[in-house]
Amino acid sequence: MSLRVGVDIGGTWVDAAAVEVVAGGHRVVARQSVRSIRGPAGVLGGLRTAYGLLLEELGTGARVAALGIGVPGIVSGGRVTHAVNLGLDGRPLDLAAEAAALTSAPVLVENDVKAAAWGAAHWLRSSGDGHGQDLALLNVGTGLAAGLVLDGVLRRGDRGLAGEIGHLVTDRSGPPCPCGKQGCLELYASGGGLARRWAGSAAELMAAAAAGDPTATGVRDDLVAGLAQAVRILVQTTDVADVVLAGGVVTSTPALQEALLAALRDHGDSGFEQTLAVDERVRWLPEDYPAGSVGAALLPQPQEPVTPTTSPRTGVGTGRPGG
């Protein structure tokens, strides 16, 4: 059995998945997770442990055809910088070189949200309705960032920074952001931003706001407006067919989902807004779908076509066979 392995190194968990590429799609055959440890040694240890546990689960017959790694930072040529949440804020970490010790298979390293966008594309393709070629993944995690798949191609951008919308300023007179600016989108529309303003879950926030709590109402309104602004920025800039929202804050809070859709549906009298139909493009990534590790596993190898074709018969994306 020839498999692709993806490891998603997050600030809290390191998730590993083994993906089998089957006719017309892909299948997750094993998953392992370990707690993250900050700092270069911790990050490399977490990678090794998660990868080792996955290989143990797979058993002796498994051959790894490719290893992909997703990491929250700026990735260039296999090296990671600005990975603040991993405690890697200093020197660049050459993750590709370090990971090459684990396997003789080719190793690819990608920003975690871009890898997750690629995973979300595969999830959408598996739904069989022809979607998954053109989308933004909006990840509402500790921070706020997006990944883009445009016309079937994962968009890295000129400097690997496509989708970094969290530090766009939404309120010039807003509070200071750790980034040095004021009123960044991420302050209002992220799990980290919410935690700084509200001591409870997003579901509790929505309930308290619905019950008339003025603090909760303000925080909720800013959260909903910030998320709506992020979705609109993605749609009005790139006109992606779908915007997939990920992250527990939104995917586990139905009341927040309803409030966001209502905000996006507020067209006024604008025919242009109706044509945009932003609300119709929104999808919620299932909480149990490991988009980060699956996307990392399926990252296109340099020699492969970057645009997976969709099988018209099954509607399921064809994966790329692993070497």
Next chain:
Amino acid sequence: MSLRVGVDIGGTWVDAAAVEVVAGGHRVVARQSVRSIRGPAGVLGGLRTAYGLLLEELGTGARVAALGIGVPGIVSGGRVTHAVNLGLDGRPLDLAAEAAALTSAPVLVENDVKAAAWGAAHWLRSSGDGHGQDLALLNVGTGLAAGLVLDGVLRRGDRGLAGEIGHLVTDRSGPPCPCGKQGCLELYASGGGLARRWAGSAAELMAAAAAGDPTATGVRDDLVAGLAQAVRILVQTTDVADVVLAGGVVTSTPALQEALLAALRDHGDSGFEQTLAVDERVRWLPEDYPAGSVGAALLPQPQEPVTPTTSPRTGVGTGRPGG
């Protein structure tokens, strides 16, 4: 001589250009402009007149291999809707069908800013430094909109709406916008928006603000902040290599250009901002370069490769030979 013709139908002028595709690039061989007339009959009359004058200038030996038309509205399948500035707000106008009466060559119709982005890509390629494969054109005209060329491909988007950032809200408590919302970016950062707030040119605005006029200072600050926000939205969403600014408000006002670059250079202490280097990506479209009509002329035909290759020897984009 085999030529491609482009016609850019604007709210004030109809510009026509004939473009010869030469080894390693393109050459504008004729240009004509006529005043715009509003309404379906006026628009079609303007197209016919500009095209006819251009053919007259070219003489009897010229053969038109392709006709491209740029028009300010939403374009789908050769039909134009939402072209408010042309007085075409009602029924869709089938511009492709109407233009087919002018020539036996293939006719393509595209949104004007997208066509201009394609023209700006050809302009950047002609500079010979390897740019022009990945850019946004930010058009600061009556409205505010962008066109994207990503990895050499003109991005239309899922519904032909890529780059329509003018009606993103930048100030939720801002003044009402004709679109039905409040505080849209276009209200602050466009020629039309400026004209509603300031009775003079952009150069006069900059001079009055520099002299301490409080009204001018407020309008200038909003204009600069709005333009900076538009550039940041484009860069942080798509990470394009270059952002080309077009439109007389910016291209003819050096003081405004300096103020915009200063705003984009304001990194605070943010390492991420320094990595983004938004200000370094800004270019100004030369006022005499007819990006709209050249881009319309060179729109890729369905049977052609969509990604022009760059000649490594000359650095000039290779045009696509016309049928």
